[in-house]
Amino acid sequence: MSKDHAPSIKDPDLYETLRDKGYSEEKAARISNAKANPDMHPSEKGGKAPPYEDWTKAELYERAQEIGIDGRSKMTKAELIDALRSH
Structure with missing residues (x-):
């Protein structure tokens, strides 16, 4: 019981x-x-979220901003993807 x-x-x-x-x-x-x-x-x-490659750079930047990735404003789309995946 x-x-x-x-x-x-x-x-x-x-x-x-x-x-x-x-x-x-x-x-x-x-x-x-x-x-x-x-x-x-x-x-x-x-x-299921779409892969980062399908996101716009603005969407990637916004997500990077949400989680506090430093240096995001100078990153390319590919760099933002790498930073988000490694965070």
């Missing part, structure tokens, strides 16, 4: 199983709650 958990745990049995396997409380809660939600599929990969 599973322990009494906060109401935020949607599948307490799975939560306990994951905790017994050594998962952190946070990770066990995320996985058990996602599995309990029929609209979520935690074992499947997320959406």
Whole structure:
């Protein structure tokens, strides 16, 4: 029988199983709650983003700005792609 958990745990049995396997409380809660939600599929990969080569230089620059890549204003499109991939 599973322990009494906060109401935020949607599948307490799975939560306990994951905790017994050594998962952190946070990770066990995320996985058990996602599995309990029929609209979520935690074992499947997320959406597919187009490859950086298909992005415009402005889009690449904006993404580089979001993650704080230094020197981005002087980079070519190819350099931005390399910097984003290595970050």
